[in-house]
Amino acid sequence: MDNVLNDDGVLYIKSAEAFAEGRWQEAAEIYPWPLYSILIAVVQKATGAGFDIAAYILNTAFYALLAWAYVACIEALGGSRRDLLIALAFFLALPSVNDYRGFVIRDIGFWPFYMLALLAIFKFQRNPGWGAAAGWGASMIVATLFRLEGLVFLVGMPLVAFFDRPSPWCQRIVRFLQLNLGLAVAAAITLVWLRIEGMQAFLGRLNEPLMWIELLRSQISAGLGEKAASLGQIVLPKYSTGFALPAVFTILLLILLTHTVKSVGALGIAGLAFGARPSAYPHRQTQAFWLAVVLNFGILLAFVVVQFFLTGRYVMTLGLTLALMVPFGLSRAYDRWKQWRGNRPARNWPFVAAVALFLFMVVDSLFSFGVSKAYLKEAGQWLRTQTPADARIYSESTIVGYYAAKRGDEWKRTQPPVEEVVASDAALQNYDYVVILLGRDGKEPENLSGIVPLREFRNERNDRVRIFKAADILNAHTAKAAGRQSDLAR
Known part of the structure; x- marks a missing residue:
């Protein structure tokens, strides 16, 4: 277990945060099946721990109850x-x-x-x-x-x-x-x-x-x-x-x-x-x-x-x-x-x-023999500590966006597809950094070809997170447009 929240876990944690702050309608909009998130918020209030730790405490109690109930069924x-x-x-x-002991589900x-x-x-x-x-x-x-x-x-x-x-x-x-x-x-x-x-x-x-x-x-x-x-x-x-x-x-x-x-x-x-x-x-x-x-x-x-x-x-x-x-x-x-x-x-x-x-x-x-997701958390934490406090981040990954924790909405799944963002100058102007995910055999969007990422994080299977400056992508667009104009002038 590499102690990295799963995608759905981010939604439960964010919903629990909203419940704890009294934003009930927003919490229900984040995840409309609320009991689990409410219980996470209750445990967080009772223990003072972080919301992710509160979720794991709650899960531990559930696992203990499941073990007892299973053995009790055998007895019955x-x-x-x-x-x-x-x-x-x-x-x-x-x-x-x-x-699933490391999952928040x-x-x-x-x-x-x-x-x-x-x-x-x-x-x-x-x-x-x-x-x-x-x-x-x-x-x-x-x-x-x-x-x-x-x-x-x-x-x-x-x-x-x-x-x-x-x-x-x-x-x-x-x-x-x-x-x-x-x-x-x-x-x-x-x-x-x-x-x-x-x-x-x-x-x-x-x-x-x-x-x-x-x-x-x-x-x-x-x-x-x-x-x-x-x-x-x-x-x-x-x-x-x-x-x-x-x-x-x-x-x-x-x-x-x-x-x-x-x-x-x-x-x-x-x-x-x-x-x-x-x-x-x-x-x-x-x-x-x-x-x-x-x-x-x-x-x-x-x-x-x-x-x-x-x-x-x-x-x-x-x-x-x-x-x-x-x-x-x-x-x-x-x-x-x-x-x-x-x-x-x-x-x-x-x-x-x-x-x-x-x-x-x-x-x-x-022992976990699965593929590590620690690289997602590392990428998010790097963004949180190495970029300005008011940085505008587009993240293709819910997990990276959650750990980046800048404006607080980078984790949302309602953002446009990455292909649309990197292809549009107007869309890129809304962001300072662009985070993309690549599987082990994945290829970058064509608009990112030739652009050197600011940072890259990967796991043992070669799944990668690449972080680009939006300004670098815009400059590449400008250079390509100028090149096309030059070709036409000839």
């Missing part, structure tokens, strides 16, 4: 002491969880409350009552305030009440209504909000579910067909064009499957292989677990159909849910291995392999 499913120890060790070593708030909601519903399955139902609803409402997909679980998970076959239907209906207490509270809060704000509230985040439904409908009705047609025309021979649409669906499932496997790791997959059997669970009522898996899979499938990509953090909720199987599976695998081994030391290799996988997970979690 009937886990033994050994299962709980395996669960704790597996969770603490899970790279997909630790990969609202997902880190969503995960523990989602897991607390599962814990409540597992308890409800064993001992139905209003207390567990209220715990489910409250936890899922808070989770939804971090990420809107919590609404899918708030609506879908109460259906688990109908899966309890031994219970009469009247009892199932009562339990279904109990689990919908949270949804009723959420609906009441929404109605009050609309009463205060009016229907224009639907122009913001409340309209997102309808927007996603429309995007999904559009992709299913036309978008997937267009992608299949392109695949058939460009990649497949004419005799194989009938396989284009199945190939598109295969690609979508492969994207989802790959990220899911990464989320639980190799040792997790081994645990799932043994844990996916009902006999692995001391407590057989696992309908809520499987329903959560189905809902997670449906959310991700809808997202990948619309966007055609996934990132690891989007799959974390599914990965954490599947990880509930792993301790039971590993415990069962250990018992099976002891029986198979007997008194033959030559059969120690499965245990040695499992320990090696675990140690690899620990190393992967403790």
Whole structure:
């Protein structure tokens, strides 16, 4: 972890700063899903730390809560002491969880409350009552305030009440209504909000579910067909064009499957292989677990159909849910291995392999093998200390702009594209410095060709930040224009 804020983290920090200063409307405009930013502001007020440090303190609390909730879920499913120890060790070593410990993202708030909601519903399955139902609803409402997909679980998970076959239907209906207490509270809060704000509230985040439904409908009705047609025309021979649409669906499932496997790791997959059997669970009522898996899979499938990509953090909720199987599976695998081994030391290799996988997970979690982003922070800090206090900076990077911290708006994403800025004398006159980003194989805009940057920062992959004086670019434009005039005069 190189202690550099991520792009979204800049927005949360800036929104938190606005909340702390009482600029609520501006804070909501910076990021219109405010709970995470509000909590950062609260922690900052309570500790007096910087806003970025306050965010990391908050994330540490969320990670601790997530670890506790995960182990508590294993216990609620009937886990033994050994299962709980395996669960704790597996969770603490899970790279997909630790990969985000340096990020400032609202997902880190969503995960523990989602897991607390599962814990409540597992308890409800064993001992139905209003207390567990209220715990489910409250936890899922808070989770939804971090990420809107919590609404899918708030609506879908109460259906688990109908899966309890031994219970009469009247009892199932009562339990279904109990689990919908949270949804009723959420609906009441929404109605009050609309009463205060009016229907224009639907122009913001409340309209997102309808927007996603429309995007999904559009992709299913036309978008997937267009992608299949392109695949058939460009990649497949004419005799194989009938396989284009199945190939598109295969690609979508492969994207989802790959990220899911990464989320639980190799040792997790081994645990799932043994844990996916009902006999692995001391407590057989696992309908809520499987329903959560189905809902997670449906959310991700809808997202990948619309966007055609996934990132690891989007799959974390599914990965954490599947990880509930792993301790039971590993415990069962250990018992099976002891029986198979007997008194033959030559059969120690499965245990040695499992320990090696675990140690690899620990190393992967403790040490970051990703590409460093420290060069972005270094570039921003150089701008802050080595340029005039009133310098006007155009930054293509949100992160560089945040650490430059001059006028305070360099981090905003609403600035024009860099190609437009460096091509226009009128645009360049609004800035003193121009900051551009280049990937390892990236090329500068044509208008910057031949201009020596004032400073350059790079990482080990040769990703670069180049800082130019706007005056140097303007002078180059003037020289090129004069050269063209001279050529015409000849």
